[in-house]
Amino acid sequence: MTRRSRRPPGTPRALRIALPIVATVAIVAPLAWLWQASRVPAVYSVMDMGYPDYGVGAMPDPGVSGPAGHMQGHMPGHDMAAAPRLVTDMIADPARPADVRVDLVTRQQMLSVGGRSIPGFTVNGTSPGPQIRARQGQLVEVHLRNESVADGVTLHWHGVDVPNAMDGVAGVTQDAVPVGGEFTYRFVADQAGTYWYHSHQVSNPQVAGGLLGSLVVLPKSGIVQQVDVSAVAHTYSGVRTINGKAADLRVPARAGQRVRVRVTNTDNGPMKIWASGTYRLLATDGTEVHEPTEVSGRSVTVTAGGRADVEVKVPSDGTAVRVELSKATAVIVGPPSVDVPVPAQPAAELDPLTYGSPAPLGFDPVNPTRRFEYRIGRRPGFVKGRPGVWWSINGRLFPHVPMYVVREGDVVVIHIANHSGEVHPMHLHGHHEVVLARNGVPATGSPWWVDSLNVLPGETYDIAFLANNPGIWMDHCHNLKHAAQGMIAHLMYGGFDTPYRIAGPAANQPE
DSSP states (O other): OOOOOOOOTTHHHHHHHHHHHHHHHHHHHHHHHHHHHHOOOSEEOGGGSSEEEOOBTOOEEEEEEOGGGOEEEOOTTSOTTSOOEEGGGOOOOTTSOOSEEEEEEEEEEEEEETTEEEEEEEETTBSSOOOEEEETTOEEEEEEEESSOTTOBOOEEETOOOOGGGSOOBTTTBOOBOTTOEEEEEEEOOSOEEEEEEOOSSHHHHHHTTOEEEEEEEOTTOOSOSEEEEEEEEEETTEEEETTBSSOEEEEOOTTOEEEEEEEEOSSSOEEEEESSOBEEEEETTEEOSSOOOBOSEEEEEOTTOEEEEEEEOOTTSOOEEEEETTTEEEEEESTTOOOOOOOOOSEEOOTTTSSOOOOOSSOOSSOSEEEEEEEEEEEEEETTEEEEEEEETTBOTTSOEEEEEOTTOEEEEEEEEOSSSOEEEEETTOOEEEEEETTEEOOSSOOEESEEEEOTTOEEEEEEEOOSOSEEEEEESSHHHHHTTOEEEEEETTEEOSOOEETTTTBOOO
């Protein structure tokens, strides 16, 4: 006879109980670990975020401490035993007197926009705040006082390569200025161009609410255009405006006069501009185009945070020129009483990759010191303990994102690839970058310098810059909603540290 093996009493029931428990633990334990790993401390340093990325072309040096307790990249010529420098050391000459002095007072108050009352913010009682104008080479001193912005405030000088201590990023380069507090910014306006300032403390709601203004730096020799006008485009709670007004901006100009229109896009998404007649694109993000030519029947994309200076000429027949800032608003240049029909939006776009003529860059990007990858994606996971589908950088979610490490004097090339399915306006603080190629196609026109780059879904860019402004700098998406959702990395120069903390007593929240 064949004996049947006997199972211990209760075994099937035990398995039925144990298997679901094991399966549950197998699922929940990794999720719990991911949840825990995504959380950030109540108070933390930006130096504790993520991991150091030294790029291709540099090897770590085990003797130099770096971000997040890791070892920093090799820094020839530096004393490996030297204490780190602080971002607070990076300031303009304190003994030099200011050439331009400005007092700015920020308030949290109701705004009147397009006949509506909207909660927002003002600078010196208006939104946008007052335009600051300087000449190239002048030292600008801005005294900020926060009268009533409850969450605190800072001022970031968007596109201006200021010393690191003046960058205005709460928790990285300074503490947020509380109600009743003050802070003084000092920097030399080395590069002529069109820029803007905005809060970098809880920046998404504060910028959306109008805590911003324009900054124009004129060349030492002046400009050739007879009329110079700024057009700050901003959307307040769905109302499109120019310079805070929900109406077209009329610019009086005589026949034959050349007019420079400085367009600044302060919103989270890109906008297109075009003209009823011919125009020239004079500058992008504060940098002049080399040998710009006349354009007609093409639009220009101005990404979030970006600027475009265009030149139009008033016709001699008594008519005017209309510069469309998207389909909602326009700048009308010419006799005050003349109306211009709205021109249809062109199907074609001006391509900065081929526009203008080549010119020297000032450095050689062919054999860079370091190469980095900045791959933008989207994946499920946890950010700050919250589940969802989030933006990723090089496959990782905030706060486990790269800290790109460079040394002063490096020639840096970054390959940006957008696999996220949405457009991203990428903004590196403290530096201007030149576009080398888009989708593998080399640039052939004027050097296309940017501080805010519109990267469409599926696009790739190769950009380069000279690491000549030491400190710790944000490198993030300027759709500030995306940045608030964790689309933030940093560029760090070796040997630097910051005394400031995210959150903490100052309640620093840069995004």
